[in-house]
Amino acid sequence: MSTTEDRSAGSGMSAEELVDEARHWWETDIIDIRPGEIALRGYPIEQLIGRVGFVDTIWLMLRGELPSRAEVTLLEAALVASVDHGPQAPSIAIARMATTCGVPVNGAMASAINVLDDIHGGPGQQCMELYLEIDAALEQGQGLDEAVGLALQRRRDAGVTYIPGFGHRFHPLDPRTPRLLSLVDAAAAEGTVSGRFATIGRAVEAAIGAAKPRPIPMNVDGVTAVIYCELGFTPELGRGVFILARSVGILAHASEQMVQGGRIKGPLPKSIGYTYTGPARRSVPETGDERRSTS
Ligand SMILES: CC(C)(COP(=O)(O)OP(=O)(O)OC[C@H]1O[C@@H](n2cnc3c(N)ncnc32)[C@H](O)[C@@H]1OP(=O)(O)O)[C@@H](O)C(=O)NCCC(=O)NCCS
Structure with missing residues (x-):
């Protein structure tokens, strides 16, 4: 079984350098997690929960800072307007x-x-x-x-x-x-x-x-x-x-x-057909020679 030393030897890096590279593999400004601690953009999650709304949290996550009330109102209005446009969308x-x-x-x-x-x-x-x-x-x-x-x-x-x-x-x-x-x-x-x-x-x-x-x-x-x-x-x-x-x-x-419920519903009831625009019914040619090449 290979050891960390073996692998670091293979990569040409010291064990410390290998661990350091692994630590920097994912870098993020968004969230800091340690045992028993979670912080979003530096704010402890227990302070955000119950005090900051979901739209504020979207903004915080995407933009890095908490928005003003007026900014939240406008963003929330856009989100509310966009939630649905019915089963034909x-x-x-x-x-x-x-x-x-x-x-x-x-x-x-x-x-x-x-x-x-x-x-x-x-x-x-x-x-x-x-x-x-x-x-x-x-x-x-x-x-x-x-x-x-x-x-x-x-x-x-x-x-x-x-x-x-x-x-x-x-x-x-x-x-x-x-x-x-x-x-x-x-x-x-x-x-x-x-x-x-x-x-x-x-x-x-x-x-x-x-x-x-x-x-x-x-x-x-x-x-x-x-x-x-x-x-x-x-x-x-x-x-x-x-x-x-x-x-x-x-x-x-x-x-x-x-x-x-319902099983395998297509876009329309089967009683409503679609418009076929291909060739009229025709017989399959008896021999390969009678087939017209389309290439
Ligand atoms: C949404 C959409 C598909 C609806 O199209 P539609 O009502 O079926 O419109 P039609 O394809 O019948 O076009 C009708 C006429 O309006 C014009 N038109 C429609 N939307 C247009 C647009 N976004 N920009 C420029 N001209 C437009 C068409 O060119 C056509 O003009 P013509 O009669 O001179 O040829 C079309 O407006 C569109 O593709 N918009 C851009 C994409 C978009 O915003 N989608 C989100 C929809 S919520």
């Missing part, structure tokens, strides 16, 4: 379908979260990148309309036809948007946030709509992107906190479906 439908396939709650949640990518649930990240790009142009002295126009043009040039954070399948006007924007406006009036990303978001909405016969309103991803930018989150964290919020709805639906 693909993420929710997937959680429910997975459950009826016998997948346990962790698998149902993971399956659902997997689709929260660039198009569904995740566009907030790209929308934040758009807002931040416009904000950087404003910092350099460009006018708002020019900065918005150029940023949208860059996306059109790159083949992007759908600007993330705008438009909605169901809602001509997303009911979450005006309410959340009003909270951002109030927070800006109180000096909690600058309000400049709300201005940018509204300008993007106006610019997209100007090119179309009907408005393309800011959706929940677009308005929560405003909030996450106002609060100083990075785009990746913006997507991550949206996923945290939507996970609540995903869990609720998976759990409800488990109680309701």
Whole structure:
């Protein structure tokens, strides 16, 4: 059996150096755990428990410091707005379908979260990148309309036809948007946030709509992107906190479906067909020579 000395000899390091390397293998500013002690970002867990809310803790974990009350109010509003959009939202439908396939709650949640990518649930990240790009142009002295126009043009040039954070399948006007924007406006009036990303978001909405016969309103991803930018989150964290919020709805639906039961539910009842667009019925050729090569 090999000893620590043998292994350290093999790696060319002394035993002390090997242990030191192992100690630094994982480095984190987030949590300090010792026997009988747990501290998040330096705060003893027993002081956080019962005194600090879950949203404060999300902020502490992601940003390193405890947020102000006003910051929590705004972040919490964005999280509440994002928890659910019903069984026709693909993420929710997937959680429910997975459950009826016998997948346990962790698998149902993971399956659902997997689709929260660039198009569904995740566009907030790209929308934040758009807002931040416009904000950087404003910092350099460009006018708002020019900065918005150029940023949208860059996306059109790159083949992007759908600007993330705008438009909605169901809602001509997303009911979450005006309410959340009003909270951002109030927070800006109180000096909690600058309000400049709300201005940018509204300008993007106006610019997209100007090119179309009907408005393309800011959706929940677009308005929560405003909030996450106002609060100083990075785009990746913006997507991550949206996923945290939507996970609540995903869990609720998976759990409800488990109680309701049901086996192998597809996206629609079997009485409702789908549209087949392939070849009409035909006979399989008798010989291989009669088969037409498609390669
Ligand atoms: C959500 C979404 C899929 C809904 O699409 P939809 O209502 O089915 O819209 P359609 O594909 O029928 O498009 C209708 C018109 O609006 C335009 N449009 C819709 N969303 C647009 C957007 N985000 N940016 C620019 N134009 C958009 C389409 O180009 C189309 O214009 P046209 O008639 O000139 O061709 C779409 O708006 C989208 O992909 N948005 C970006 C992604 C996003 O934010 N997703 C989160 C949704 S909560």
